[in-house]
Amino acid sequence: MEINHKSLYxxxxxxxxxxxxxxxxxxxxxxxxxxxxxxxxxxxxxxxxCVAYVFMHLYYEEKVLRRILxxxxxxxxxxxxxxxxxxxxxxxxx
Amino acid sequence: xxxxxxVKDPFGTATTGKLAMWLFLAMDAITFAAILMGGIYLRLRTxxxxxxxxxxxxxxxxxxxxLLIMSSFTMVMALDAIKKNDIKGLKLxxxxxxxxxVSFLGIxxxxxxxxxxxNAELGQALQATGLxxxxxxxxxxxxxxxxxxxxxxxxxxxxxxxxxxxxIFYQSNKGMYSSANYDRIEIAGLxxxxxxxxxxxxxxxxxxx
Numbered sequence: 001m002e003i004n005h006k007s008l009y010x011x012x013x014x015x016x017x018x019x020x021x022x023x024x025x026x027x028x029x030x031x032x033x034x035x036x037x038x039x040x041x042x043x044x045x046x047x048x049x050c051v052a053y054v055f056m057h058l059y060y061e062e063k064v065l066r067r068i069l070x071x072x073x074x075x076x077x078x079x080x081x082x083x084x085x086x087x088x089x090x091x092x093x094x
Numbered sequence: 095x096x097x098x099x100x101v102k103d104p105f106g107t108a109t110t111g112k113l114a115m116w117l118f119l120a121m122d123a124i125t126f127a128a129i130l131m132g133g134i135y136l137r138l139r140t141x142x143x144x145x146x147x148x149x150x151x152x153x154x155x156x157x158x159x160x161l162l163i164m165s166s167f168t169m170v171m172a173l174d175a176i177k178k179n180d181i182k183g184l185k186l187x188x189x190x191x192x193x194x195x196v197s198f199l200g201i202x203x204x205x206x207x208x209x210x211x212x213n214a215e216l217g218q219a220l221q222a223t224g225l226x227x228x229x230x231x232x233x234x235x236x237x238x239x240x241x242x243x244x245x246x247x248x249x250x251x252x253x254x255x256x257x258x259x260x261x262i263f264y265q266s267n268k269g270m271y272s273s274a275n276y277d278r279i280e281i282a283g284l285x286x287x288x289x290x291x292x293x294x295x296x297x298x299x300x301x302x303x
Contacts, residue, residue, distance in 0.1 A: 005174060013167040020159055027146040027302035037303055044298040051291045055170045056284055061108060069120055076127050083131055087138035 012054045019047050115281045119288045122251075126292050129247060130299055133240035142224035142235045146302050149219045149230060150241070151205060158201050159297050165194030166290040169259075169283050179273035181266065188263045191286065195256040202249050241300060248296050251289045258282050 023043045026036060053059045058066060108116075137143050146152060168190040175183030209216070212229030220227065225234050232242040262282045265271065271279060 006171070009167055009170050009174070013163060016163045017160060020156065020163070023298065023302060024152060024156055027152070040298050040302055044294050047294045048291050051166060051287055051294065055166050055287045055290070065108060065113070065116060069116065072120065072124055072127075076124075076131070080131055080134065083135040084138060087135050 008054060012050055016047055016050055019043050019050075109277050111277055111281050112284070115284045119284065122288065123292070126247070126295070129244050130295065133244055133299065136236040136240055140236055143237050144219065144223045148223060149216070149237075150301050151208075152301055154201060154205060155297060155301050158198050159293065161194050161198050161201075162290045162293050165191045165198070166287050168194065169286045173276065173279055173283050176266075176271055176276040176279055177273055181269075181271070184266055184271065184279070185263065188259060188266065192256055192259050192263065195252050195259070195286075198252055199249060199256070202245065202252075244296055244300055248289070248293060251292070255286050255289050258285060 023040055026039050026043070029036065058069070144150065168187045172184050172187035172191060175181075175187055209230040212227070214228060216230060217228035220230060220234065223237065225237065227234065230238055230241075232238050259282055262279060265278070
């Protein structure tokens with residue numbers, strides 16, 4: 001039997017719009033920069049997960065496909081941390 | 095004696111075309127990640143960077159974000175329609191998705207034109223970030239270079255998506271698709287949703303942080 005996903009798609013669209021509004025609010029909110037960036041990235045990742053799982057139907061795919069797609073993420077975080085550390089220094093070539 | 099061997103496909107019902115698109119998207123995501131990480135690295139090394147809303151127009155870009163979210167919704171509805179063999183619904187939702195993409199590009203061109211032409215107000219905002227001139231160009235420090243490199247690369251993806259969906263629309267007009275044959279629509283949809291997914295991150299990192 002074919003499942004009607006229309007209401008799920010509508011709910012996801014509304015949720016994405018609301019999360020975007022909250023994100024915009026956070027960007028103008030005068031709080032500690034670390035928390036602001038952390039909150040914004042958390043909301044962005046939540047929105048991305050919604051798009052991937054609901055709109056791209058990743059939820060219905062096999063586990064192995066999901067694993068292939070999520071393997072690069074820890075690698076990206078590792079590179080990002082490395083770059084953030086490196087940005088503190090001024091390298092001089094002698 | 096005949097024996098039946100049951101082999102479970104590790105990729106389930108995903109077609110080869112769909113798998114190929116997923117692999118392409120994984121590679122494309124790494125390219126976007128490299129551009130964004132490069133931008134973050136440059137930002138950490140300079141003070142000449144605008145705060146949220148200082149140089150970039152957040153309300154206008156927020157509207158663009160809503161446009162992409164809505165176009166993702168219409169795209170998934172197009173797929174839903176063809177699954178029910180509703181050709182009229184498919185054409186309607188596909189055309190709305192294309193319209194969303196074209197509108198997004200129109201607003202992005204307007205934003206670029208505003209920055210390139212420049213004005214005194216923009217000049218003041220740029221001065222506050224330590225940049226000179228009345229125009230915000232790709233030569234306006236690492237900030238300008240990062241902004242244009244990231245948003246134009248994404249804009250190119252939107253343009254590709256609009257062309258891709260226009261071809262799908264043309265084919266649906268020719269009666270190529272039905273409830274038994276909609277794999278290409280699903281694959282095109284994956285690309286379009288990916289464009290939306292990446293914009294979420296671009297919008298957060300470039301405009302809001």
